[in-house]
Structures are given as structure tokens and as C-alpha cells.
Amino acid sequence: MKRKHIQHLYWRIGFGIxxxxxxxxxxxxxxxxxxxxxKASKQVTNLEVDTTEIKAVFGSMxxxxxxxxxxxxxxxxxxxEKQIELNVSWxxxxxxxxxxxxxxxxxxxxxxxxxxxNNIVYIQKFNNTLREHALGNFGTFVKAxxxxxxxxxxLNTKQNRKQKPNENFARExxxxxxxxxxxxxxxxxxxxxxxFTGYSHNLKGEFVFRKRVHxxxxxxxxxxxxxxxxxxxxxxILEQKQCATYICGxxxxxxxxxxxxxxHVNAMVDVFYKDYDIEKLMRYVFxxxxxxxxxxxxxxxxxxxxxxxxMNTMVPTQFKNNKQLLYLQKLMGxxxxxxxxxxxxxxxxxxxxxxxxxxxxxxxxxxxxDAYISKTEKGQKDTRMMHKKEQFKKQFGKxxxxxxxxxxxxxxxxxxxxxxxxxxxxxxxxxxxAKPYLNALEKVSKREYCVQLMSLPEYQMC
Amino acid sequence: MNxxxxxxxxxxxxxxxxxxxxxxxxxxxxxxxxxxxRLVIVQLSGGNDGLNTVIPFRNDLYYKERPTIGIKKAxxxxxxxxxxxxxxxxxxxxxxxxxxxxxxxxxxxxNPNRSHFRSMDIWQTATDSDKFSQSGWIGxxxxxxGKKPYSAIxxxxxxSLAMKGEHLNAIATQDAKSLYNLSKEPxxxxxHKHQNDVHLNEHNLGYLYKSMIAAExxxxxxxxxxxxxxxxxxxxxxxxxxxxxxxxQFINSGLQTKVFYSSLGGFDTHFSQIGRQERxxxxxxxxxETFVQDLKDNNTFKDTLILTFSEFxxxxxxxxxxxxxxxxxxxxxxxxxxxxKQGLYNKMANLSDLDDNGDLKFEIDFRTIYATVLDKWLExxxxxxxxxxxxxxxxx
Numbered sequence: 001m002k003r004k005h006i007q008h009l010y011w012r013i014g015f016g017i018x019x020x021x022x023x024x025x026x027x028x029x030x031x032x033x034x035x036x037x038x039k040a041s042k043q044v045t046n047l048e049v050d051t052t053e054i055k056a057v058f059g060s061m062x063x064x065x066x067x068x069x070x071x072x073x074x075x076x077x078x079x080x081e082k083q084i085e086l087n088v089s090w091x092x093x094x095x096x097x098x099x100x101x102x103x104x105x106x107x108x109x110x111x112x113x114x115x116x117x118n119n120i121v122y123i124q125k126f127n128n129t130l131r132e133h134a135l136g137n138f139g140t141f142v143k144a145x146x147x148x149x150x151x152x153x154x155l156n157t158k159q160n161r162k163q164k165p166n167e168n169f170a171r172e173x174x175x176x177x178x179x180x181x182x183x184x185x186x187x188x189x190x191x192x193x194x195x196f197t198g199y200s201h202n203l204k205g206e207f208v209f210r211k212r213v214h215x216x217x218x219x220x221x222x223x224x225x226x227x228x229x230x231x232x233x234x235x236x237i238l239e240q241k242q243c244a245t246y247i248c249g250x251x252x253x254x255x256x257x258x259x260x261x262x263x264h265v266n267a268m269v270d271v272f273y274k275d276y277d278i279e280k281l282m283r284y285v286f287x288x289x290x291x292x293x294x295x296x297x298x299x300x301x302x303x304x305x306x307x308x309x310x311m312n313t314m315v316p317t318q319f320k321n322n323k324q325l326l327y328l329q330k331l332m333g334x335x336x337x338x339x340x341x342x343x344x345x346x347x348x349x350x351x352x353x354x355x356x357x358x359x360x361x362x363x364x365x366x367x368x369x370d371a372y373i374s375k376t377e378k379g380q381k382d383t384r385m386m387h388k389k390e391q392f393k394k395q396f397g398k399x400x401x402x403x404x405x406x407x408x409x410x411x412x413x414x415x416x417x418x419x420x421x422x423x424x425x426x427x428x429x430x431x432x433x434a435k436p437y438l439n440a441l442e443k444v445s446k447r448e449y450c451v452q453l454m455s456l457p458e459y460q461m462c
Numbered sequence: 463m464n465x466x467x468x469x470x471x472x473x474x475x476x477x478x479x480x481x482x483x484x485x486x487x488x489x490x491x492x493x494x495x496x497x498x499x500r501l502v503i504v505q506l507s508g509g510n511d512g513l514n515t516v517i518p519f520r521n522d523l524y525y526k527e528r529p530t531i532g533i534k535k536a537x538x539x540x541x542x543x544x545x546x547x548x549x550x551x552x553x554x555x556x557x558x559x560x561x562x563x564x565x566x567x568x569x570x571x572x573n574p575n576r577s578h579f580r581s582m583d584i585w586q587t588a589t590d591s592d593k594f595s596q597s598g599w600i601g602x603x604x605x606x607x608g609k610k611p612y613s614a615i616x617x618x619x620x621x622s623l624a625m626k627g628e629h630l631n632a633i634a635t636q637d638a639k640s641l642y643n644l645s646k647e648p649x650x651x652x653x654h655k656h657q658n659d660v661h662l663n664e665h666n667l668g669y670l671y672k673s674m675i676a677a678e679x680x681x682x683x684x685x686x687x688x689x690x691x692x693x694x695x696x697x698x699x700x701x702x703x704x705x706x707x708x709x710x711q712f713i714n715s716g717l718q719t720k721v722f723y724s725s726l727g728g729f730d731t732h733f734s735q736i737g738r739q740e741r742x743x744x745x746x747x748x749x750x751e752t753f754v755q756d757l758k759d760n761n762t763f764k765d766t767l768i769l770t771f772s773e774f775x776x777x778x779x780x781x782x783x784x785x786x787x788x789x790x791x792x793x794x795x796x797x798x799x800x801x802x803k804q805g806l807y808n809k810m811a812n813l814s815d816l817d818d819n820g821d822l823k824f825e826i827d828f829r830t831i832y833a834t835v836l837d838k839w840l841e842x843x844x845x846x847x848x849x850x851x852x853x854x855x856x857x858x
Contacts, residue, residue, distance in 0.1 A: 301670070348666070354673050375648060434653045461667055
């Protein structure tokens with residue numbers, strides 16, 4: 001398989017690829033490379049932080065003792081800390097996992113089935129449900145999501161009762177999760193909301209169906225009438241070809257190109273509508289020739305997480321203070337587990353505005369190189385480097401305490417020629433105007449050159 | 463070229479190419495003499511329940527449809543025999559008494575959409591509800607009349623669709639200093655030194671370069687201008703209060719910015735509405751009162767107009783969770799010193815004539831408000847920006 005195509009594939013299904021891995025794969029065929037991806041993602045490794053302490057508090061509550069104010073505050077505080085821990089372990093997972101396709105898909109689904117909950121046990125369970133079904137059957141997936149404790153809380157299915165329906169979940173199910181806005185009527189929402197009455201959960205976060213508050217009567221939905229339950233509604237939705245079209249369109253925009261090519265999406269729909277098998281669909285996409293078309297390569301804007309994890313893939317970096325990593329996500333507009341609203345992050349150009357672009361350009365030097373970008377002209381020595389780095393550490397060292405493993409980078413780039421480095425670090429060509437300036441600079445070292453390349457707008461692309 | 467054809471073309475092309483220089487010079491002079499007018503937009507995100515904000519307390523239907531979440535007569539700040547404000551809007555009542563507040567009732571648009579995101583996009587792009595647009599109404603104002611990206615500033619981490627034009631985007635910043643510090647890096651300057659704006663196309667990488675160039679030139683100006691003043695006013699200690707404080711600082715320092723955008727979220731009250739809305743309305747009203755006072759102290763209030771909206775109102779009938787579901791028409795607040803029609807602009811919505819969904823039927827298209835603000839306040843051609851002609855209202 002062509003190196004350029006492997007790199008493209010790995011940017012879209014992961015966060016880039018190291019030179020030696022690229023070498024190894026370049027000897028294989030496309031079929032082998034794609035097969036390996038799916039094979040590596042066969043198993044599911046749950047993401048878990050230690051929640052025994054919180055569960056113990058819950059346990060004592062179940063045995064009947066009342067939850068007083070101090071206990072409630074303790075749970076809140078613990079849960080907040082654990083949320084940060086889960087956020088950080090998720091980012092570490094993305095940087096290190098062998099099940100990279102599954103993890104990237106999980107990230108995609110987390111921005112499709114958007115949910116947020118301050119209870120760590122529920123949100124962790126939700127997150128692992130995304131992981132479990134990420135490459136599975138879409139119908140089973142939607143049904144599982146509709147029964148997640150965090151989701152019944154987030155979209156108020158819990159409060160949805162016979163005689164007193166709450167439409168929130170029913171609306172978002174169709175608008176955002178399955179059909180897309182405009183592909184159903186207001187009446188479909190009202191009727192299907194009745195079918196989802198009675199959904200709830202117990203303290204552990206397991207699904208509970210409360211028959212007493214379920215609306216047993218007839219519902220008319222997409223022209224069908226019956227004593228529908230929630231799962232029946234989802235089955236009827238899946239019968240609509242629009243559902244396959246909507247999901248394929250979203251996958252295309254995430255994995256292929258911001259702009260949809262109707263021919264390609266229609267071909268995807270033909271594969272997906274048959275049985276809603278996500279793995280089959282993804283395999284079809286990665287095996288098709290059009291996926292590797294030049295017009296797709298290096299033309300997407302990285303999400304903040306893709307930017308961060310991508311840097312991490314080349315130069316592993318640890319934050320000394322987890323809160324700083326969270327703050328950084330906030331500044332860039334994407335905090336994992338904390339979506340802006342139920343529609344999730346819009347992505348594409350929406351990641352960028354004047355404020356964020358300067359931060360994103362500064363980020364590689366900030367995190368990896370004490371904020372230093374070498375500007376030494378050709379033929380000269382960089383005499384300011386050490387001094388500048390020291391100065392930064394003194395002034396801002398506390399605000400960005402990171403430790404980068406440059407030795408890891410050196411090992412992996414050992415056999416890479418200097419003039420081949422852009423090919424490994426950048427997904428697109430360097431623009432006409434940046435090239436002469438970059439060429440006019442001295443290549444002080446591979447490390448300094450790496451920071452220079454990562455500080456280009458071109459590095460923001462994947 | 464005959465006269466008719468000339469007029470047709472000149473209205474299509476940018477005015478800059480056709481209007482003779484002396485006319486423009488005159489316009490500049492006129493506007494500087496008349497004061498530098500600014501618009502501050504406040505977005506209440508999530509769909510504020512307008513019926514529990516401006517309350518028809520004489521209407522039995524209101525209490526019938528809202529047995530538990532209807533606001534009790536005793537808790538309402540009455541502004542006339544039929545209409546009152548939510549108790550937490552006491553600061554707004556003081557503005558009302560001073561003649562600084564106009565309430566426009568029953569504002570919406572044809573074929574309402576009850577999705578937050580879609581309806582917010584409709585409000586922000588000012589397009590018909592069945593049309594999609596990639597540019598916002600303030601963004602298009604920038605395209606035609608804004609000289610610089612900082613002609614419009616959103617006081618937030620990122621930019622709303624309202625602030626994105628076809629060619630020019632507004633600036634988003636919460637903190638002028640850190641933006642300036644970040645953009646100073648000489649490496650970036652050299653990278654784009656030879657970039658010609660005209661050659662940067664609309665694809666993603668071109669967009670990145672454009673944003674980078676706009677950021678650098680604006681950051682310096684915003685920081686150096688705004689640092690000359692600071693406020694002594696105590697703003698409420700929350701995100702919205704901070705946004706307003708920064709806005710006041712920008713305005714009072716004489717920043718050449720025509721439009722400011724801020725927002726307050728959390729109004730999606732599907733359950734336990736009472737306490738949540740109370741808290742948010744309190745934040746809103748207290749923040750606004752401090753802001754107005756700050757501007758008054760600096761003699762800038764007379765040239766500032768504040769427009770508050772939400773993407774939709776909520777259903778008349780409460781739901782089963784002591785909350786309300788997504789609805790349609792809502793009220794819009796206009797705050798300023800030069801209001802022509804103060805107080806209630808029009809009658810309250812008719813609660814006995816609802817649509818099939820049990821929602822209000824709108825009376826005033828929100829775009830007539832935009833058109834009025836563009837034409838009468840910002841003194842620009844509203845048709846060019848809204849791509850359509852709307853009847854104007856008479857509140858300014």
C-alpha cells in the first residue's frame with residue numbers, strides 16, 4: 001500500500017502513524033492493512049477509573065440510611081474529581097490503544113449520541129456502551145443508548161410518563177440520532193414520546209422499566225399503529241432509508257470530507273441499509289478507491305483532541321496537573337465528556353476562530369518545547385534557544401507543566417532524513433508562501449525542526 | 463448602460479465601488495458627529511420561557527395551562543393591569559420606569575422549527591425557516607459595512623454563526639491580553655508575511671491562514687485600545703457578568719466596534735423550571751442593570767442599544783415534569799436611551815388561538831426587528847444584509 005495512503009488512513013481512523021510503523025505497513029496490501037485494523041479492534045477494552053469509593057457510598061444509601069447534605073456533597077466532590085480522571089484516561093487511551101479504530105469510532109459516536117452526566121458511574125457506563133457497540137449493529141446500539149441511565153437523565157426520558165409526556169428524548173432521537181431534522185412530523189414526536197414512557201434506572205445505573213407509568217395504548221408512528229414500546233419505535237425508524245442516509249452522511253463528513261459527495265454516500269447507504277452493520281460499512285469505506293482520492297487527503301481541520309493526541313503520538317507528553325489538560329481542552333473548545341449541547345461539536349471550520357487559531361498554532365511549542373520556535377537563519381547558530389527556554393520555564397513553568405519524551409521521538413525518527421520530515425508530520429503540502437521562509441531557516445536539530453513544522457497552519461490539517 | 467441597469471448593478475455590487483468618495487466622506491463625518499452607535503446582542507440560549515418572563519397575570523388560560531409552574535399573582539412585578547414581570551426582573555423594571563426598555567411580544571417567524579439548533583441558526587442567519595445559510599446576519603453586516611474583523615466582537619471563547627460572514631468573520635475573545643500575547647510570535651508573522659488575502663481561497667487551509675492574519679491585526683488593536691480604561695463597577699460574579707464587564711470596557715475605551723455579542727445559556731427547562739429559570743433571569747437582570755449603569759457613568763449608554771432574544775419560547779401548557787417543552791414565539795427586549803416607543807410595544811400573545819401543537823402563533827417577524835435596527839440604528843441598508851425587504855417597526 002502507498003505510504004501516502006496509509007498515512008491518510010491512519011489520520012482518519014486514528015491520530016497519525018510513526019515512521020517505523022509506516023515502514024512495516026508499506027510492504028502490505030491495502031486489504032491486509034484494512035483487515036489488520038479490524039482485527040486489532042475485535043476486542044473491547046473498557047475504560048475504567050476506580051469508583052469503589054463512590055459505589056460504597058451508594059451502597060450504604062441502598063441499605064436504607066438517609067442521604068444527608070454532607071454525604072451528597074461528598075458524592076458531588078468525588079464525582080467531579082473522577083470525571084477529570086476519566087477525561088484524562090480517555091485521552092491517554094486514545095494515544096496508546098492498539099484498538100485504535102474502535103477508539104476513534106467511540107470518539108465519533110460520543111459526538112453522535114451526545115450525553116453528559118455528573119454521576120461518574122453512569123457516564124463511565126455510557127462511555128463503555130459506546131465502545132462496545134462502536135463497530136456493531138446500529139439498531140442494537142440505539143436501543144442500548146435509549147436505556148442508558150445517563151441518557152434517560154440527560155434527555156429527560158426519566159420524567160416521561162403516561163398522561164404527562166416529556167418529548168425531549170423522542171425529538172432528539174429522530175433529529176440527531178437517527179433521521180435528521182425535517183424527516184418526521186411533530187406528531188411522530190408526540191406519539192413516539194408515549195412509547196418511551198416508563199424508562200428509568202436504579203441507583204447502580206441499570207435500566208428499569210416502570211410499567212405503571214408506561215402508556216399502554218395505541219400510538220400511530222410513521223403511518224403504523226400499535227401498542228408500540230421504545231424498541232418498536234426504533235425498529236420503525238430503522239425501516240426508513242433516511243436513517244441509513246443520515247448516518248452514512250455523518251460518517252462521511254467525519255472520516256472522509258466535510259463536503260458530501262452524494263454518489264459516495266449513496267453507495268455507503270446501499271451497504272448500510274441492508275443490516276445496519278457498522279463494521280461492514282466502515283470496511284467498505286476504507287476499501288473503496290475514492291477514500292484515497294487526493295481531494296480528501298489533508299483537507300480536514302483537526303479537532304482539538306485530534307491535534308492533542310496527534311502530537312502525543314509523535315512526542316508522548318504528560319501533563320503534571322490534570323486540570324491543566326482540561327483547561328486546555330476548554331480553551332480549544334472541546335472538553336471530552338462535556339459537550340456544548342445535545343447536538344455536539346459542529347466540527348470543521350467551526351473549530352477555528354481568530355482566538356483559537358493562535359492558541360492552536362502556539363500549542364506544539366508551548367507543550368513540547370518551552371514555547372520556543374527556532375527562527376535562526378540558515379548558516380547561523382541558535383544562540384538564544386537555551387536562554388529563551390529557561391526564561392519561559394521561570395515565567396510560565398507553573399501554568400504549563402508538561403513532560404515530553406523527546407527520546408521516544410528521536411528513536412522513532414532515527415532513520416528519517418531531515419528533508420523527509422514534513423512527509424511524516426504534515427498531511428498536506430506546505431503552502432507556497434510558507435515554504436521559502438521555512439527553507440530560509442537553519443535546521444538546528446530534528447527536534448527544533450519538528451516544532452517548526454508543527455507550528456505551521458498545515459499541521460492543523462489531517 | 464441605462465440608469466435602471468446601473469442602479470440594479472450598483473445595488474448588487476459592494477457599495478464601496480460605486481458610491482463616490484465625497485459621499486462616503488460625508489457619511490463618515492455624519493456618523494462621527496452623531497455619535498458612534500453600537501449594538502449589543504444578548505442571546506438567551508436554550509429557549510427562555512417568555513410566558514413566565516413577561517406574564518399575562520389576568521389571563522385565566524395562563525393559570526389553567528400552568529397549574530404548578532404558573533407564577534402567582536403576588537410574586538409578579540406588575541407593569542400594568544394585565545401584564546407583569548418575573549420577580550427576578552426587578553432591575554429591568556427600573557429600566558422600564560426610566561423609559562429605557564421596550565418589550566416586543568410574540569416575536570417569531572413563519573413555519574417555526576422547535577429544534578434548538580435549527581431555530582438558533584434561523585435567528586442567527588435571519589433566513590426563512592426552510593432555507594440554510596452559512597453566514598449570519600452580523601457576519602453579512604461585516605461583509606458589507608464592517609471595515610475590520612473587530613468591527614464585531616463576540617465576548618466568548620468561540621464565534622457564533624451570527625458573527626460569520628461570507629468573506630469576513632468577527633473576532634471572538636474573552637480576554638484581549640492573552641489573545642494579544644499569543645499572536646505576537648514573530649514566527650507566525652513570517653509564515654504569513656507574503657500571504658495575499660485575495661489568493662487565499664475558501665478551502666480549509668486558506669481559512670486557517672485568513673483567521674490567523676485577522677487575529678494578529680485585531681488582537682493588537684483591541685488590547686492596546688481597551689487597556690486604557692478599567693471599570694470600578696461590581697458586576698455579578700458569573701460568566702455572563704464577566705462578558706458584560708468586558709463589553710463595557712471595550713465600549714468605554716472607544717473601540718471602533720459596532721456590534722458586541724454575548725450569551726447566557728441554560729434556559730432549556732424541561733423539568734423543575736421554577737428554580738432554574740429564576741436563577742438565570744436574576745443573573746440576566748442584575749448583569750444588565752450594572753452594565754447600563756457602567757455605560758451611563760461613561761456617557762456611552764445613549765449610543766448603545768441592547769437587544770435580547772432567545773431561539774424560541776416554550777409551550778403554553780406545562781409538561782409532566784414541572785417544566786415546559788419547546789415552543790415558538792417569544793418576547794424580545796430592547797434596551798436603550800433613545801427609544802421611540804417605550805414599555806410594551808404590542809399586545810401579549812393570544813392564548814386562546816394556538817397552533818396545532820399548542821404553541822403561540824407569532825405576530826412579529828424577528829427580521830423586522832433586525833431590519834429596524836440595521837436601518838435606523840446602525841444606519842445601513844438592511845435589505846442588502848437580510849437579502850429581503852421587511853416592514854420596519856417604530857421602537858427607535
